[in-house]
Amino acid sequence: MEALQKSMQNTPPKASSHVMWWGTLGTVRPFPNFNSEKDARDIQTALESKDRDMNTLVRILTNRNNAQRQSIAESYHNLTQKELCPALKKALSGGPEQLMLGLMMTPSQFDAHRLRQTMEGIGTDEESLLAVLCTKSPQQLKDATIAYKQEFGRYLENDLISETSKDFTKLVLAILKKEELNSKEMVDDQLIDQDVKVSVLPQSPKLPPESSFN
Structure with missing residues (x-):
């Protein structure tokens, strides 16, 4: 849970800032060459696969910062006309469900x-x-x-x-x-x-x- 918390923090303030809040020291940086539409398609495929492709879900969602994950959710909705969080909840259970839903929170x-x-x-x-x-x-x-x-x-x-x-x-x-x-x-x-x-x-x-x- 602590690792999950760190992944959801905002981007750290600039070095010139006189005040630094520990709650802003994130560890996940923006993913380079980010493409929310491609990620949304890959997630859709992973959720619709027979065995639920957890490797793809983990690879994508844990390597994107929170703003990028919110963009993926928007692209997923545009692609499928469905909300991503309910889709994750329906397809997953237990620990994987808890992790994925936590990552998708703001x-x-x-x-x-x-x-x-x-x-x-x-x-x-x-x-x-x-x-x-x-x-x-x-x-x-x-x-x-x-x-x-x-x-x-x-x-x-x-x-x-x-x-x-x-x-x-x-x-x-x-x-x-x-x-x-x-x-x-x-x-x-x-x-x-x-x-x-x-x-x-x-x-x-x-x-x-x-x-x-x-």
Whole structure:
């Protein structure tokens, strides 16, 4: 899973940047001579083959960066009039399905699923929750918050309040409001206290989760 996370990160900032977020240090570079239409055709052939050509799927999707994978998905739709992720889910199962679906997520979708995982089940995995929140830039946190609502029909801030307690709740909410800190404005502790005490808003109906993240 850690390797998958690294493959989905954005391109590193230029060397002249004064601030470098660990969440932007990707390991997969753009594939040279990239042809999304050819990749889409090869993936279609692999999925339609009798034994499901996993070698082709792995070779293509693990050697393209995230932007290129999204371009492949668009070309696949233009070619077949079908969405790539449902096609992968239908053709694969188990570990291969989990890997391929994970690779096809945008970085913000991937972060949203990781955040949800930390709060599922009995108790919250506080260490993993902090690992996600603390390694993201303000914009990445904003994108993950939007993706969280789109993926699960739930509000991230509400879930953080309901699934954490006391001082830890204040900490994660302050991190989530990192954009305010980044602009040199102090986070109002009283407002955070108010957020923690306020009743959690009714959640929207939960969307069917990706089976690979159950």
